[in-house]
Amino acid sequence: MSNQSNEENLLFGVMSFGMGVIKGIANQTIRQEYHDELEIEKHEHPDESGMEQMGHAIGRTISHFFQGSDNHEK
Numbered sequence: 001m002s003n004q005s006n007e008e009n010l011l012f013g014v015m016s017f018g019m020g021v022i023k024g025i026a027n028q029t030i031r032q033e034y035h036d037e038l039e040i041e042k043h044e045h046p047d048e049s050g051m052e053q054m055g056h057a058i059g060r061t062i063s064h065f066f067q068g069s070d071n072h073e074k
Contacts, residue, residue: 019052020057021058024061024062025059027059
């Protein structure tokens with residue numbers, strides 16, 4: 001029973017991490033396209049899990065890498 005619980009926790013962590021990566025890439029893309037028109041908060045979202053926050057940060061980094069953008073330059 002505890003093995004199933006551990007597997008569920010791992011699956012949830014991976015899914016949260018994946019959603020965070022997707023959000024990070026999407027937010028960075030939006031920020032890139034509409035940097036002056038939209039005010040996107042840069043603080044951490046309290047409703048996200050730790051894995052999602054980490055994935056979000058990695059998603060932003062991946063997006064920066066592929067777009068070759070300057071870091072938050074206005």
